[in-house]
Amino acid sequence: MAKNLTLKTLTLALILVLASGLSVFAKEKPEITRHDVQYLDRKISVTVQWQSPNPVVFVRISAGQDQRDIKVDEYDNRRNQDGYSGEVSISLNVDPRLYQDSIPYVIQIEDDIRQKSEVLTGKVKVFTPKEKDDDWGKERLTGPAPAGQPGQQGDIIDKLIGVMERHDTPPTVDKINVALMGGGNVTFSTKAIDDKGLRELTFKVFEANATPAGDQTLTGLGKIWQGTSKTFTLASGTYKVVAQAVDTAGNTSPERSETFTITGGAQPQQAGGLIVSITPQNAITAGGQWRVDGGAWKNSGDNATGLAAGQHTVDFKDITGWTRPAAQTLTIQANQTTTASGAYVEIAQLPQVGTLSVTITPAEAVFASAQWNVDGGAWMNSGDNATNLTGGQHTVNFKDITGWTKPASQTVTIQVNQTTTISGAYTKTSGFLSVAILPQAAIDAGGQWRADNGTWMKSGDNVTLSEGTHTVEFKDAASWVKPAVQTVTIKAGQTSSVSGAYGRLYTIDKDFDEGQMVGVEHQTVKDQLQLSKTSTTLPFIWVPNSNEGTISKVDSRTGAELGRYRTGPGTNGSPSRTTVDLKGNCWVGNRATGTAVKVGLDENGQCVDRNGNGKIDTSTGSQPLAWGDDECVLFEVLLSVGKENTYVPGAYKGPYDSAPGPRGVAIDANNNVWLGTYGTHRFYYVDGSSGRIMKTLDVTSANHGSYGAVVDSAGILWSADIGNRNVLKLNPATGAHNVIRLGHMAYGIGLDKNNHLFVAGWTDNKLSRINTSTGQIEWTKAGESGCRGVAVTNDGDVWVANSFSNTVTRFSNNGDKKASIPGMNHPTGVAVDADGKVWVVNNGDNYIKRIDPATNKIDLSKAVGGSHYGYSDMTGIVARSSTTKLGTWTVLFDSKTDAVKWGSVSWNGPEAQGAVIKVRVRSSNDQKTWSVWEDAVKGSDLKATTGGRYLQAEVTLQVMSGEISPVLNDITVKVKQN
Structure with a gap:
């Protein structure tokens, strides 16, 4: 019998080492780097090591019927260059009789942000205890009698045991490291080793007078344990800690001790005692014991002293043939001894019931919350025991879990006083x-x-x-x-x-270079768009062919005529004062028919498919279409007093009236237009988008007939009156106006960017400069013969067309004559183009000419249409650079997906007070037929833009007041998801 008991102490250890260099640890999840699983005397000892980017807070271990969730102390996570490493050890109770040769186990760890490691599973082999009087094979293990017993034949096992006992060595304990953490808190770390296995390691703390101050007993440690004790909280004083290990054979290590001092410690803890009585006596005789908080086992009636006031847990030792009492939670009162009891039940006296244990596989299903129940009862985890089941048949069911197909229900027969085991395998769906x-x-x-x-x-x-x-x-x-x-x-x-x-993002110089920049740049500050310091406009000039009743659109870089448009049903309208708005459209006044007409810039998508044939019907060269047929001729505004109205070209059948004689045409910062009449002394404020007359101001009281007009950066309208030799200053917000008398004729009119208004005196051969902020005439200088149209280049120089001397004069901003350029034929107007060059239109022939300011010479001459009587903002540079500061960036995005549905447009960039960023878009499948322009709302889905492969986006940066430019940092175009 003694030999059989000795055999029961032999240990079979399974060590699975999962080792790899720290450089290959997972970047996101914790990883189990090593684990050690051993079976010994109805217990499985498990040691787990880890490496994790974040501290590990839980270790979950399931083996046999026991499952533990171990909370990891923060001090057990050791910081290293790759995060945290650590180790924990635990012992789980198992019944080897429930398994044939091995016990399954599952291990998983979790960090402090709830990231879990991969599930680790395995099995550990067990020895099934030898039945009593099973002497099979004994005769094969006999040999000579052991020493000291002459004449007897001994077992070879006895010899082996004798050798083992002679060579058995006690465990060793390394030096104790004391970690003082402040506030009276202290932990102890060491390393214990034994060749057979460590049964327990005890830390005991004593005050200077040898009074016990606390202890901790660790069990189920394997052959090597290295770690840290629990945290002890002590009052100020000097203490001694003693560590001692005991191996599975009962050998005791030499004591290790360290003395340390606590300063600023905790207040003395209020403590009490606990006495636990065990019944019946037979259970005590069979080895029944108790312990508190996992400490050392104690006998019935023993007193556990020095327990801190509060809750503690009492559990009872497993003994063969008995069912132990359930664990109890007790409250210890300070300076009192609490009593409790626990009653073991002998297995022979139990009711005729049995136990069922169900193992669920695979481990992934277990961690996905797979469970089972018996006869529709409470759900249980894998490896749990359903106890007190009456002998006979029962039904096992499995729980539905997402992503898995559960096992079929099973019928199982329960044997009395036995544990029946079955399994159920889930399969992934x-x-x-x-x-x-x-x-x-x-x-x-x-x-x-x-x-x-x-x-x-x-x-x-x-x-x-x-x-x-x-x-x-x-x-x-x-x-x-x-x-x-x-x-x-x-x-x-x-x-x-x-x-x-995906959304197409434009945000760096390379992206912005994909679009067309007019008046914006990314050189001053990289990777963003801001308004250019240099005045510029779109590369077109609109020229009146006054004797033909048409106007021509000319490419200002090549001189090519791109389109010719009728301004009325006949040729007698005498169009003049072609003025270009902020989007490149042209407004022109017909002096002889009392109307104003708007012509859209097709290159900027400003025309309308009125007949619905899917394209824009318009002139593409020197041949105009019939009145009403060109879909780029958008509005005809009738200005006859009492008959004022707006018509689609061709809809109004007459009669026309020359009395209004519109000659003042000026664009404001909102892209609306002021139309001033020479004969009826009125100013009409017209909506630039619809052509609707929104306001009429009568200036008859000033006896002012408008002959030319501009709007300055403050929104003030300035108008020249040739007959009354004055300039009118009109505040559109209030209607207030006054006249400034020049002392010479007032004909052509122009603005610079520095609050200066220039007025040419035609037959008086004078040029005057007015300060638009003060209304004061700053100087009047002599000009050449027949001073008419006025324009200002980016350098501030003033250019004047001289009809009688057939020249163009270049003045400095202060009125100093710098050059006189000949070669003209009765020139009437001048205008500055997108490249800063000066165009001149002749009324004496059909030529338009371009002067290069770098040489003061004509570098291009083109014959276009008829004679040209015009001297207003023919390129739109005044409106874009002086009336307001405006620039545009236009990009064509090819999605490479036909008929794609467009989502939203969003953009980012600072907008100072008085500065705005506006975005509009249109779509097309072929870049020929386009949807109507839609003003985008930042971040909101487009509503009117139809599906199409291409999306054209136009971003406008404008300063309405002040000097600070808005900035476009980025813009994103998105399509809709299917």
Whole structure:
């Protein structure tokens, strides 16, 4: 019998080492780097080591019927260059009779942000205890009698045991390291080793007078234990800590001790005692014991002293043939001894019942909350025991969990006083996921997707996924904004489809260079757009062909005539004063018919498909279309007093009236137009978008007939009166006006960017400068013969067309004559183009000429239409640079996806007070037929823009007041997801 008991102490250890260099640890999840699992005397000892980017807070271990969640102390996480490493050890109770040759176990760890390691599973082999009087094979293990027993034949086992006992060595304990943590808190760390296995390691703390101050007993430690004790909280004083280990054979190590001092410690703890009585006596005789808070085992009636006031846990020792009492939670009162009792029940006296244990596989299903119940009772975890089941048949059911197919219900027969074991295997269910990426241009730029941090996949690829919820993310691509992360639910056997739409991002110089910049630049500050310091405009000049009743649109860089447009039903309208608005459209006054007409810039999408044939019917050269047929001729505004109205060209049949004689045409900062009449002394304020007359101001009281007009940066309207030799200053907000008398004729009129108004005196051959802020005449200088049209270049120089001397004079801003350029034929007007060159229109012939300010010479002459009587803002540079400060950036985005649905446009950039950023868009499938322009609302879905492969976006930066330019940092164009 003694030999059998000795055999029971032999240990079979299974050590699984999962080692790898720290450089390959997971970047995101904690990882189990090593674990040691051993079986010994109805217990499994488990040691777990880890490496984690974040501190580990839980270690979950399930073995046999026992499952533990171990809370890891923060001091057990040791900081290293790759995060945190640590180790814990625990002992779990098992009954080897429930298993044939091995016991399964599951290990998983969790960090402080709830990230879990991969599930680690395995089995540890066990020795099934030898039945009583089982002497099979004994005769094969006999040999000569042991020493000291002559004449007897001994067992070889006795010899082996004798050798083992002679060579057995006690455990060793390394030096104790004392860690003082402040506030009276202290921990102790050491290392204990034994060749057979450590049964327990005890730390005991004593005051200077040898009074016990606390203790801790650690059990189930394996052959090597290295770690840290619990935290002891002590009052100020000097203490001694003693550590001693005991191995599985009962050998005791030499004591290790260290003396230390606590300063600023905790207040003396209020303590009490606990006495636990065990019944019946037979259970005590059989080895029944108790312990408090996992400490040393104590006998019935022993007194555990020095327990801190508060709650403590009492549990009871397993003994063969008895069912131990349940663990109890007791409250210890200070300076009192609490009593409790526990009653063991002999197994022979139990009712005729049995136990059922169900193991669920695989481990992933266990951690996905797979459970079982018996006869529809409470749900239980894998490895749990259902006790007190009556002998006979019972039904085991399994719980539904997402992503898994549960096992079928099983009928099991329970044997009295036995534990029946069964298992149930879950199987994963799966479905499919397909993700489409939009638009094609994003795919070409490298847009991809992946599920659950898996492999990057292309648009339209399929992946097999388990049933349940999964995360889809998208790959970064240069100059694109990737879609947001999506959550998708996969159903078994089905294909789920989702889509992700990338947004085209324009934010660096390379992106902005894809568009056309007019009056904006990214040189002053890189990777953003701001207004240019240099005056500029669109590359067109609009020239009146006064004797033909038409106007011509001319490319200011090549001189090519791009279109010719009728301004009325006949040729007698005498169009003059062609003035260009902020979007490149041209307003012109017909002096002989009392009307004003607006012609749209087709190159900027300003024309309207009135007949619905899918294209813009318009002139593309020197041949005009019939009146009313050209879809770029947008409005005819009738200005006859009492008959004022706006018509679609061709709709009004007459009669026309020459009395109004509109000659003052000026654009304001809102892109609306002021029309001043020479004969009826009125100013009409007209909506630039609809042509509707919004306001009429009668200046008859000033006897002012407008002959030319401009609007300054403060919004004040200035008008020249040739007959009354004065300039009118009109405040549109209030209607207040006054006249400034020049002392010479007032004909052509022009503005610079420094609050100066220049007025030419025609037959008086004078040029005057007025300060628009004060209304004062600053100087009057002599000019050449027949001073008419006036324009100002970016350097501040003033250019004047001289009809009688057939020249153009260049003055400094202070009125000093710098040059006189000949070669004209009765020139009437001058205008500055997008490149800063000066155009001159002749009324003596059909030529227009261009002067290069760098040489003061004519560098281009073109014959266009008839004679040209005009001297207003023919290129729009005054409106864009002096009336307001405005620039545009226009880009064409090719999605490479036909008929794609457009989502939103969003942009970022500071807008100082008085500065604005406006965005409008239009779409097309072929760049020929376009949707109407839609003003975009930042970040909101477009409403009127139809689907199409291309999207053209125009960004306008404008200073309405002040001097600070708005800035465009970036703009993003998005398509809609399917």
